[in-house]
Amino acid sequence: MSGGHDDRTVGSDAAAAPTDLPATKRVGIIGAGKLGMTLARTALAAGYEVAVASSRPAERIALSVDVLAPGAVASTVEDVADSADVIVLAVPVHRFRELRSDLFDGKILVDAMNYWPDTDGEDPELTAADGGSSVVVQAHFPGARVVKSLNQLGYHELDDYTRAPDAPDRIAVAAVGDDRLAVRAVMRLIDRLGFDPVDGGPLAKGKLLEPDGSPYAETLSADRLARRLSAR
Amino acid sequence: MEEREYEFGLDSFMAVTVGPDGESIGGDQVVRDTVEEGVLAEQVGIDSFNIGEHYRDDMMDSAAHVVLAAIAGRTERIRLGTSVTVLSTQDPVRLYNNSATLDAVSGGRAQLVLGRGSAIESFPLFGYDLREYEEIFEEKLELFVKLLRGGAITWSGKYRPPLSDVVLTPPLPAGHLPTWVGSGGSPDSVTRAARYGLPLMLAVIGGRPERFRPLVDLYRRALAEYGHPTDLPVGLHTLGYVAATDDEAIETQWPYWLQTFDRASRERGWRQPTRAQFDAETAHGAMFVGSPETVAQRIAPVMRALDVDRIDLHYALGQVPAVQRRESIELLGRKVFPRVRELLASGRGDHEVMAGSVAPGEVASPVRSTHAPVAR
Numbered sequence: 044m045s046g047g048h049d050d051r052t053v054g055s056d057a058a059a060a061p062t063d064l065p066a067t068k069r070v071g072i073i074g075a076g077k078l079g080m081t082l083a084r085t086a087l088a089a090g091y092e093v094a095v096a097s098s099r100p101a102e103r104i105a106l107s108v109d110v111l112a113p114g115a116v117a118s119t120v121e122d123v124a125d126s127a128d129v130i131v132l133a134v135p136v137h138r139f140r141e142l143r144s145d146l147f148d149g150k151i152l153v154d155a156m157n158y159w160p161d162t163d164g165e166d167p168e169l170t171a172a173d174g175g176s177s178v179v180v181q182a183h184f185p186g187a188r189v190v191k192s193l194n195q196l197g198y199h200e201l202d203d204y205t206r207a208p209d210a211p212d213r214i215a216v217a218a219v220g221d222d223r224l225a226v227r228a229v230m231r232l233i234d235r236l237g238f239d240p241v242d243g244g245p246l247a248k249g250k251l252l253e254p255d256g257s258p259y260a261e262t263l264s265a266d267r268l269a270r271r272l273s274a275r
Numbered sequence: 276m277e278e279r280e281y282e283f284g285l286d287s288f289m290a291v292t293v294g295p296d297g298e299s300i301g302g303d304q305v306v307r308d309t310v311e312e313g314v315l316a317e318q319v320g321i322d323s324f325n326i327g328e329h330y331r332d333d334m335m336d337s338a339a340h341v342v343l344a345a346i347a348g349r350t351e352r353i354r355l356g357t358s359v360t361v362l363s364t365q366d367p368v369r370l371y372n373n374s375a376t377l378d379a380v381s382g383g384r385a386q387l388v389l390g391r392g393s394a395i396e397s398f399p400l401f402g403y404d405l406r407e408y409e410e411i412f413e414e415k416l417e418l419f420v421k422l423l424r425g426g427a428i429t430w431s432g433k434y435r436p437p438l439s440d441v442v443l444t445p446p447l448p449a450g451h452l453p454t455w456v457g458s459g460g461s462p463d464s465v466t467r468a469a470r471y472g473l474p475l476m477l478a479v480i481g482g483r484p485e486r487f488r489p490l491v492d493l494y495r496r497a498l499a500e501y502g503h504p505t506d507l508p509v510g511l512h513t514l515g516y517v518a519a520t521d522d523e524a525i526e527t528q529w530p531y532w533l534q535t536f537d538r539a540s541r542e543r544g545w546r547q548p549t550r551a552q553f554d555a556e557t558a559h560g561a562m563f564v565g566s567p568e569t570v571a572q573r574i575a576p577v578m579r580a581l582d583v584d585r586i587d588l589h590y591a592l593g594q595v596p597a598v599q600r601r602e603s604i605e606l607l608g609r610k611v612f613p614r615v616r617e618l619l620a621s622g623r624g625d626h627e628v629m630a631g632s633v634a635p636g637e638v639a640s641p642v643r644s645t646h647a648p649v650a651r
C-alpha cells in the first residue's frame with residue numbers, strides 16, 4: 044500500500060463532504076476495563092485531555108486510572124457526558140442499557156463495544172439486529188450521534204499498533220455512522236490516535252465490523268480494509 | 276541479599292490428546308494420563324501441578340480435586356492446585372470441603388487459583404446468569420475468604436443459602452490454604468485481589484506478557500491502599516511447549532495451536548489464526564515454545580519485567596500427544612526451570628526489562644513470605 048492516510052470512503056452518501064465540526068479536545072471514556080484504560084492511555088499519548096468514568100463512583104476507579112492511564116481524570120458518567128467532545132462507550136455490552144437514554148444527547152458517541160453471546164450471554168435484541176449492535180445502541184440513545192468504531196482490534200493492539208501518519212506498517216480502523224459530521228470527527232480522532240481511518244459508510248454497515256469469525260477483525264492496511272468493506 | 280523464593284509450576288487443562296493413529300483418545304485415558312503427568316512433574320523437580328476447570332468435549336478437567344487427590348497419593352512434595360477454579364459457579368462451601376480434604380490427603384500441599392472464568396460454559400450448566408458475573412464472583416470470594424479463616428461461620432448472601440454458626444470440616448491445619456486470585460488483565464480483578472489481600476495470578480494467553488507490568492504496579496499500589504503488605508506474591512500463567520530443539524518444538528506445537536485457536540475463533544468470533552500470528556506469539560508473545568535454552572531465555576526476562584514470584588506454564592497446547600507432553604514436562608523440570616533460576620539469580624536474561632513505574636530499588640525485593648508452610 045501507499046502508506047498514505049487520506050480518508051478512504053465506502054458508501055455512496057459519504058461523498059457529500061459536510062463541513063467539519065470543531066476539533067476534538069476532550070475525549071471521555073465510559074468503562075474502566077481493559078479497553079477503556081487502553082484507549083485512555085492511547086488518547087493521552089495523542090495529546091487529548093481524557094476523562095474516564097464507570098458505573099462505580101469516581102474514587103473507586105481513581106487508583107486504576109492513576110496507575111494505568113496517568114494524566115487522565117477519574118470522573119462520573121454525568122461529568123464525562125457533559126464535558127467531553129467525543130465519548131467512547133467501552134462497557135460490557137450487556138450493561139449499556141443501564142445508562143440513561145438522554146445522557147449523550149447531541150454528543151458524538153463512539154460505540155466500541157462488541158456483542159459476544161459467548162461471554163455476554165444471549166441478548167435477543169442484539170442477536171436480531173441485522174444492522175449490527177450499534178443500531179440497537181443508537182435506538183437506546185436516540186439523541187446521540189452514534190459512530191461504531193474502535194471495536195475491531197484486540198485491546199492490546201490499540202496499544203501496540205499505533206503508528207505515525209506516514210509509517211509503512213500503519214494499520215486501519217474503520218468508522219461507520221449515519222451522522223456524517225460525527226463520522227468525520229471520529230476519523231480525525233482515529234488518525235491522531237495512530238491509525239489510518241476508513242469511512243465504512245452508514246451505521247447499519249457496522250455488522251461487517253463485528254466479531255463473527257470473519258477477517259474483519261484483522262490488522263489491515265487502509266486500502267485492504269476499505270476493499271473488504273466495499274466488497275460486501 | 277537473601278535469595279528470592281520462586282515457584283515453577285505446570286498447568287493442565289487435561290486436553291483430549293491424539294494417539295499414535297492420529298485419533299482422539301478416550302476421556303478416561305486422558306484422566307489417567309494426567310495423573311501420570313502430575314507424578315512425572317514431581318519426579319523432575321517441578322514445584323506445583325495445577326489443573327483447570329472446563330466442561331467441554333476437548334478438555335477433561337471438570338473435577339480437578341479428584342485428579343489432584345490421585346496425584347497426591349503417589350507424590351510427596353509437589354504442591355497440588357487449580358490453575359483456575361471458576362468460583363463464580365461453585366459453591367464456596369463445597370470448594371472448601373474439597374480443598375481442605377485435598378490438603379489433608381496431600382499433607383498440606385493444596386493450593387488454589389480462583390477466577391470469574393474466561394470459559395463460561397459452567398454458567399448455564401450450573402444455572403447461573405452470566406450477566407451477574409461480577410456480583411456472583413464478589414459474593415463468593417467474600418464468603419470463601421471467610422471460610423478460609425476457619426471457626427464458626429455465620430453468613431448470608433444472594434447466591435447460596437445462609438450459614439448460621441457453621442463449622443466446616445476438615446479443618447485446615449495451618450488455618451490457611453494458599454489462595455490466589457486469577458486475572459486476565461481486568462483492572463477490577465487486580466484491585467479486587469488486593470482488597471482481599473490475596474496473591475495475584477495474571478493469565479496472559481496472547482500478546483507480550485510485559486505489557487501486564489502496569490497491572491502489577493496497580494496491584495502493589497492497591498495493596499498499600501487497602502492496608503495489606505505490598506510484597507504479596509504475583510504469578511504468571513502462560514502457554515508453552517518444550518522439545519529437544521526449537522524446530523521440533525515449533526513444528527510439533529503449530530498444528531495443535533492452529534486447531535485450538537481455529538476452534539476458539541469460530542466459537543468466540545475471533546479472527547482466524549495464522550502462522551504469522553503463531554510465529555509472533557512464539558517470538559515475543561505469550562507462547563514459550565522451543566528448546567530448553569530458548570524457553571528459559573524467554574521466561575527469565577518476562578519474570579523480571581513483571582516482577583513475579585511464580586510462573587505456571589501450560590506445558591502443551593491442544594491435542595499434543597501424551598508422549599510429547601511428557602517430554603515437555605521432563606525438559607521443563609530438568610532443564611528449563613533450573614536454567615531460569617540460574618538466569619534470575621545471576622541477573623542475566625534481563626535485557627528486555629522494561630521501564631516500570633516502580634523504582635529499581637523496589638524491584639529486587641527480598642524473600643517474600645509467599646506461601647503457607649508446606650511442611651507441617
